[in-house]
Amino acid sequence: MRLIGLTGGIASGKSTVSGLFKSAGVPVVDADIVARNVVQKGTGGWKKIVKTFGNNILLENGEIDRALLGQIVFSDPAKRKLLTRLLSPHISCGIFWEILKLWVKGCSVITVDIPLLFETKMDQWTNPVIVVWVETETQIERLMLRDGCSEEQAQNRINTQLALDWKKSEADIVINNSGSLEDTKEQFREVLKQVSAPLTWKERMRSRDGFLSIVMCTAAGVLLAQKNLL
Ligand SMILES: CC(C)(COP(=O)(O)OP(=O)(O)OC[C@H]1O[C@@H](n2cnc3c(N)ncnc32)[C@H](O)[C@@H]1O)[C@@H](O)C(=O)NCCC(=O)NCCS
Numbered sequence: 001m002r003l004i005g006l007t008g009g010i011a012s013g014k015s016t017v018s019g020l021f022k023s024a025g026v027p028v029v030d031a032d033i034v035a036r037n038v039v040q041k042g043t044g045g046w047k048k049i050v051k052t053f054g055n056n057i058l059l060e061n062g063e064i065d066r067a068l069l070g071q072i073v074f075s076d077p078a079k080r081k082l083l084t085r086l087l088s089p090h091i092s093c094g095i096f097w098e099i100l101k102l103w104v105k106g107c108s109v110i111t112v113d114i115p116l117l118f119e120t121k122m123d124q125w126t127n128p129v130i131v132v133w134v135e136t137e138t139q140i141e142r143l144m145l146r147d148g149c150s151e152e153q154a155q156n157r158i159n160t161q162l163a164l165d166w167k168k169s170e171a172d173i174v175i176n177n178s179g180s181l182e183d184t185k186e187q188f189r190e191v192l193k194q195v196s197a198p199l200t201w202k203e204r205m206r207s208r209d210g211f212l213s214i215v216m217c218t219a220a221g222v223l224l225a226q227k228n229l230l
């Protein structure tokens, strides 16, 4: 099985590229969706957030007020690290189950779209690592336009992640999404050819090691969670 790691910076175009993978018939596991599911009302992630941030973090319907939580954690590095630490085991487990379900269905190539792929060291599980890169000015403009935030807020959010230029330097494949959508699609077509090629022996060993790591880390996570150690 080939696990493609798709990452980048906030609003660099990961969802845009993951949409292209889906259209090409390659299933995608989206860490942002998993991260939303693991904090739905009543889940373990939800309980941890309420315990840590208090009842004020809830909307009237009992769901987490994501906009408020975002405001809090993106303006306070310690709280952001705390939230990431609280949710990481739940998110890793969720990603693993999604991969497992697709694997059982017989999918041999799966893309995992994880914004914090390098930050959480999950890059070692995936091969190749694709970084969707964009020029900073364009990234800020698109983020402001999409989320209706100020330039300062956009810059703050960008600063909470590892530098996109550094991610680019660590990538196996870079997709430059600074231009038009058509330009990105053209690069994607080349990438698709590359990732559709059969795995070399070296790559097979790497991805098998990667998959075993996922199994072991998740099993450890589940055990620790059951013993309330997380
Ligand atoms: C803070 C929250 C509530 C804001 O929710 P909101 O719906 O506004 O944004 P959404 O979840 O769609 O995230 C948008 C983007 O923000 C960035 N982002 C999210 N969490 C983090 C984080 N902890 N650190 C840095 N960047 C982050 C990512 O690039 C992500 O794609 C939410 O992002 C969250 O729960 N984050 C913690 C979980 C996490 O680490 N998610 C990343 C998945 S690997």
Ligand SMILES: Nc1ncnc2c1ncn2[C@@H]1O[C@H](COP(=O)(O)OP(=O)(O)OP(=O)(O)O)[C@@H](O)[C@H]1O
Pocket: 008, 009, 010, 011, 012, 013, 014, 015, 016, 017, 032, 115, 142, 143, 146, 177, 178, 179, 180, 181, 182, 184
């Ligand atoms: N090549 C492009 N040309 C113009 N707009 C684009 C292009 N690529 C992406 N966008 C727009 O930029 C915004 C950010 O793109 P997208 O949502 O794909 O980024 P992302 O990396 O998934 O973001 P996040 O980290 O917040 O999940 C979206 O509004 C999208 O429509």
